[in-house]
Amino acid sequence: MAKIDSREVEREKLAILRVLGSASGAIGSQVIARRLRDEYGIELSERAVRYHLGLLDTQGWTDKVSRRSGRVITNAGLEELGNARVTDKVGFVSDKIELLAYQSTFDVNRQEGLIPVNISFFPAAQIKEALKAMAPVFRAGICVSDKVAIAESGGNLGGVTVPDGYTGLATVCSIIINATLLKAGVPMDSRFGGTLQYRQNRPWRFSDLIHYSGSSLDPSEIFIAGRMTGVSETARRGSGKILANFREVPAMSLPLVRELIAKLEKAGVRGLVDIGESGKPVCEVPVGLNKAGLVLCGGLNPVAAAAEAGITTRNRAMSGLMDYRSLMRFSEIA
């Protein structure tokens, strides 16, 4: 009999929890097995999935809704997912970026398809105040796009259910740029997320940064939770700190990159803050030889402004995909 590697089992178990955690409702072993293969490259038979589910039920992390409709993840399961295997989670942010870029089907010419979004939750009682704090930020263009989606508690945003007592907001994530480049055959290296200082309405320099490869947490969520941004101030006075991230592309792809960025702008995606030349620093960040740096605006900047106004926000950066055509202009909802 083959020796069972307990770390391998642990990895499979967690992948199943992740699949359930990102599902919008109950799903069965067949769907789970397919998603494991497509999203995690894990080949498990339906029978093996059912075996794991039995163990997960015992631990209280999953729950059998019915024989027909399958399993859901429990609150204990979600908590386990949040804490488990931190070494798996390092690099998880980079993986998530890659996965979402790959899954996006956005066609920049036809302006349709699935695009990557961040989901944020605001206490329902504070949503008016939150929208008010976000409006000037959208107007100043400190966002990836002014297209958003909003849902009341119980509603669904990109496969995520809005919890009781909260209102959910989906904002376009800067991974849309990775996705568009990837589809055109340009590989994009996502290096770090940081806070970018503006002065006189111009991007200046990064003041803090966290590498995606060295953290189990999303940098934007860290900077929002730690109140390290000054997005409202930047929208108002042209100087302050906003959420931004740094990417690298092969320098020889620059002409194509510029062309794609121009098309994205036409489609209403204006996430590019600055772009460098071959081997030249951008916003004081050096790049490798034969590389060019891109500074992208953080999609969560409007939400950061709401947090600055003292509103409690819960964020799930890079949390799913939504149909571009289902989004509305922020000005239509606020």
Add this chain to the structure above:
Amino acid sequence: MAKIDSREVEREKLAILRVLGSASGAIGSQVIARRLRDEYGIELSERAVRYHLGLLDTQGWTDKVSRRSGRVITNAGLEELGNARVTDKVGFVSDKIELLAYQSTFDVNRQEGLIPVNISFFPAAQIKEALKAMAPVFRAGICVSDKVAIAESGGNLGGVTVPDGYTGLATVCSIIINATLLKAGVPMDSRFGGTLQYRQNRPWRFSDLIHYSGSSLDPSEIFIAGRMTGVSETARRGSGKILANFREVPAMSLPLVRELIAKLEKAGVRGLVDIGESGKPVCEVPVGLNKAGLVLCGGLNPVAAAAEAGITTRNRAMSGLMDYRSLMRFSEIA
């Protein structure tokens, strides 16, 4: 004439600001030149230092107190220091750990010398409440040592002046363990800071982590600011998340490491949470072949408990050195 490298000049200028930023009062070009050499390995003549200071004065970042006593850093200078050259700041945390370990003169046998400390500031009006929140944490031993120092506004802690309206608290930093090992010839690799989950009074696993080499911010300060800890809960119920960090030593040094840790414990330094065997994971973190992992308690855990109680804290992790004999037991001040 030699070509002046503007990045080199920038680096020298920042190093001077850092020297001034860590000084307890005004210092002159002679002292600055010596500290640049000793602490940053930068060889500059006094004349060159004075030239830089002239430029820094012009930018409003330093101020000439008198010809005799020299320069101080201004608030604008401190702000510049906080924002400048983020790529210099990545790895700055690792550098700070190394520097403090090297500068510490603590003699574990004689129980005397300079030890590395964290400095925290609390609003003076809330210090009683803060001490109350910290007491159970010190009692539960969720700290590096129960030795502390306290100072009112205007007072000095390890070379740092306590600002107006605040009370300062110095806590022993886990770098004391790096320092003790280093002096005995054991190299210690500081990998990351994280939140460590406890259950049933036992360390279990890291739930989040940030690599020192991938961040411009100190991980402990991030976890405190983002309210990601449950230190009070851990002190009370034996389960929750505390600040901890992960180090690696060569596996062959383990017998010596255990001996030194035992001596440190006798001296009242109990920062070790867990220690692994050669090549074996500790708290679910894998280590390299021929390496052993050490999980150390974060020195700022008591302060995290105060932050959990809603008290505003300003922290400067790993901020200086203090004479071990000048510290008092926490129970004597609270």
